[in-house]
Amino acid sequence: MYLQWIELVYSVLVVCGISTVLAILMVIADATIGNYGKKKLIVNNDKEFEVEGGNTVLTTLKEQGIFIPSACGGRGSCGLCKLKIDEGGGDYLPTELSWITKEEQKDNIRLCCQLKMKNDLKVTVPDELLEIKEYEVKVDKIVDLTHDIKCITFVFQGDDKMEFKAGQFVQLEVPEYELCEETVYRAYSISSVPSENKRFQLQIKYVSNGICTTYVHKHMQEGEIIKMNGPYGDFYLTDTDSELIFMAVGSGMAPIKSILMDMLERGINRKATFLFGAKNTDDLFLVDELKSLEKKLPDFKFVPIISRPEESKDWNGETGRLSEILPKYLKKPENTEAYLCAGERVIISYKQKLMELGIPENKIFYDSFG
Ligand SMILES: Cc1cc2nc3c(=O)[nH]c(=O)nc-3n(C[C@H](O)[C@H](O)[C@H](O)COP(=O)(O)OP(=O)(O)OC[C@H]3O[C@@H](n4cnc5c(N)ncnc54)[C@H](O)[C@@H]3O)c2cc1C
Ligand code: FES
Structure with missing residues (x-):
């Protein structure tokens, strides 16, 4: 009986030891394999940035003040964050392929929320996206339109204002709160007119357990300051008589x-x-x-x-x-x-x-x- 106990304790110790060694190896692997060091990001063959390797191209560009539409917050489920990668992109990832057509593949179009900065990278960012800015806006008024849709009026601070076309959208930054550990972005179409460029309105429908809509419907307060960027999109009226x-x-x-x-x-x-x-x-x-x-x-x-x-x-x-x-x-x-x-x-x-x-x-x- 005594010997059986010793055997049992010994086995437990061996298993614990192996697990500890594996855990240490995984931490070391993560720190070394996942550590890509500094990389070069060249935008439009013009601007060059030294950036931390390993982050997505979407996040890296955002850190340099370049905002790419990313309505799903980088989860690879909106297909909006397409960019032409001129050099350094490597092979397509399975998570990109459902969004990128064969024609786009020939043109090196990539989903920049999936692609990571593992190499030096050259990227083409369309001029209109270089115009997009991030703003801090005040939540001026929150009004119920229905039981699950709110109209929110935001006001720009100081001299800020935003020129946009009727039909375009902005991206709201959701601050960290109980449903999200880090800030995320979601897209919302502007419902007000471009002539009112010191303020804008959004109509936001509650989605059960949705990160942004729960924040907006249950936590957002009039008077609070929130970050947003924009304007984005090509959903605006054509110049025809149709x-x-x-x-x-x-x-x-x-x-x-x-x-x-x-x-x-x-x-x-x-x-x-x-x-x-x-x-x-x-x-x-x-x-x-x-x-x-x-x-x-x-x-x-x-x-x-x-x-x-x-x-x-x-x-x-x-x-x-x-x-x-x-x-x-x-x-x-x-x-x-x-x-x-x-x-x-x-x-x-x-x-x-x-x-x-x-x-x-x-x-x-x-x-x-x-
Ligand atoms: C260009 C563009 C413009 C948009 N404009 C508006 C707008 O003006 N007003 C507006 O209310 N929304 C708009 N949306 C949708 C918005 O961006 C968010 O997807 C939506 O508000 C849900 O965000 P969430 O963070 O609350 O939910 P998430 O946390 O992203 O999602 C939580 C869960 O809900 C599901 N889900 C996500 N969206 C919906 C939905 N709409 N219905 C049912 N289930 C859903 C997801 O699959 C997930 O399982 C727009 C989207 C795009 C791409
Ligand atoms: S941000 Fe939505 S697919 Fe990349």
């Missing part, structure tokens, strides 16, 4: 509201219809404001659509899915541009329907909220 069909659900209204208000301010009176979807009347918002635009923009029609009429008493408007209602309002598909704003799957279904109805693919513009 008729317009806008389609959005929920907080997808944001960039379309900005575009419509901007059309009013700039006297653009293209024939336009806005199909706006909600589950029931509790999910509808700003209906009066958008309806009143019909009087100011004579060729504009606002069509709120409820998909669950059984939940909405006294609703006399359109019911069903936006794609089902669409044919009724799309009169001249060959001369119409479509602007869509919703989640990815919804965008795919709207796009398919619009093309079936005769709108060419190159006249369908969209911002996918992911």
